[in-house]
Amino acid sequence: MTDETPKTEVVQDPVSGAVVPAHPVGEETALRLTLTTPLYRGATIAMFLSGLGFSAAAPQIASFLVNDLGASLTVAGLYYLTALTAPVAGYLVGARSDRTGNRLGLFRLCALAGFLGWAGIAFSTQLWMPFVISAVVLGFAGAATSQLFAALHDQLAQTPRASNDGVVAIVRMALTAGWVIGPVAGAFLAAQTSARVMLFATALCTLAQILPLGALKDVPTSVPATAHGATAPAAPGVRVMAPLLVFTALYICVYAGESIKYAYLPIYMNDQLHLAPALSGAIIGIQPLVELVLMPVAVVVARRTGMMKPMIVAAGFGVAANLCFALTGTAAGLFAGQILMGGVWGVFAALGIIAAQRLLPVAVATASAIFLSSTALSSALGGLTGGLGAAAFGLPLVFLIPAGFAAIAVIGLILMARTKAARDL
Secondary structure: OOOOOOOOOEEEOOOOOOEEEOOOOOOOOHHHHHHHOHHHHHHHHHHHHHHHHHHHHOOOHHHHHHHOOOOOHHHHHHHHHHHHHHHHHHHHHHHHHHHHOOHHHHHHHHHHHHHHHHHHHHOOOOOHHHHHHHHHHHHHHOHHHHHHHHHHHHHHHHOOOOOHHHHHHHHHHHHHHHHHHHHHHHHHHHHHOOHHHHHHHHHHHHHHOOHHHOOOOOOOOOOOOOHHHOOOOOOOOHHHHHHHHHHHHHHHHHHHHHHHHHHHHHHHHHHHOOOOHHHHHHHHHHHHHHHHHHHHHHHHHHHHHOOHHHHHHHHHHHHHHHHHHHHOOOHHHHHHHHHHHHHHHHHHHHHHHHHHHHHOOOOHHHHHHHHHHHHHHHHHHHHHHHHHHHHHHOOOHHHHHHHHHHHHHHHHHHHHOOOHHHHOO
16 A cells, blocks of 8 residues: 655755744644734844944944044044944853853843933943943943844744744844834935934834833743853853854955945945936935845745855855946946845845854854954955055046955865764754
């Protein structure tokens, strides 16, 4: 007698690593699951508020330092180096989270730190104050995002589904959507009121992240609590963390081009190509729109091919994009470059945090913190090499530098794809 039971297609869930049915009966879509689950829904709203607030302040902070506190352009530029404390603070918060399992409690504390930090900057009366506040307080505030993604991981791992990776992508898309709206909203608010009002609005957005999550508690995990005499698990050693650290270093190489692009592409378009402001704005604005469209596509592709192949292709897009900036000299070439950059971040924004957590499954909060806080290091790397490159090569050839960084990432990801840790992604 033959077995006529239908075969069920299975996939590996990128979040939990479990093998689950690809299309199980009654399976909820990622969107429906996000809307109906309090943690997922709250995290989506919180990430939108986070992106909205931070991206509103980021383009305005240098002008605030110059116009309101009397800083020189050089000193104002040094403000961005204060973000170098973020990886250290993120690691400390992540390690504490992994020892205790207290994801949402630490998330709320970090969001509160963000409110106090941005409010302190808004009311600063001396130039040194924003520098100290950013280095000490906002470094810990940045860990809020990593704690929220760790909490998502814990709950998603409780019920492996094929749609779990889609939930993470939707939450990450909300963060990107905030970054699309934030710069415009921040510029408008600052113009209509003042930079101080805009910065305090950023503080309110940061604090408001807490509200969508209400009084939700963490999902119980296998992490033993330190209370009642329980022994906390040891922090993972460097050898265990090596795959994550290598992946993060390659991500830094990809991301380093962003600070170079945002510093010099507007200058190149305005001063050398003499493009109309509307055209320049359209070129800058096309990237996040492409990114939002491609993020769910990246999840679908990764489900079939694994994560490494899409990320290798995306890093290759980074090489091509920067070559477009450096060599084309036309608006069409810049549009092409920005569309390619949308492809880069459509993939890495959707898959990067999931890959980082999978590379260090014994400490997902630490993994999240290390990966997400690495943008500060990449911004510093891009700012330093971009400044030296602009002086040495001028515009637009400075964009050959991020093309080189992206090429290093392509080679590194290809080599990493052959390792055992990456083959499981």
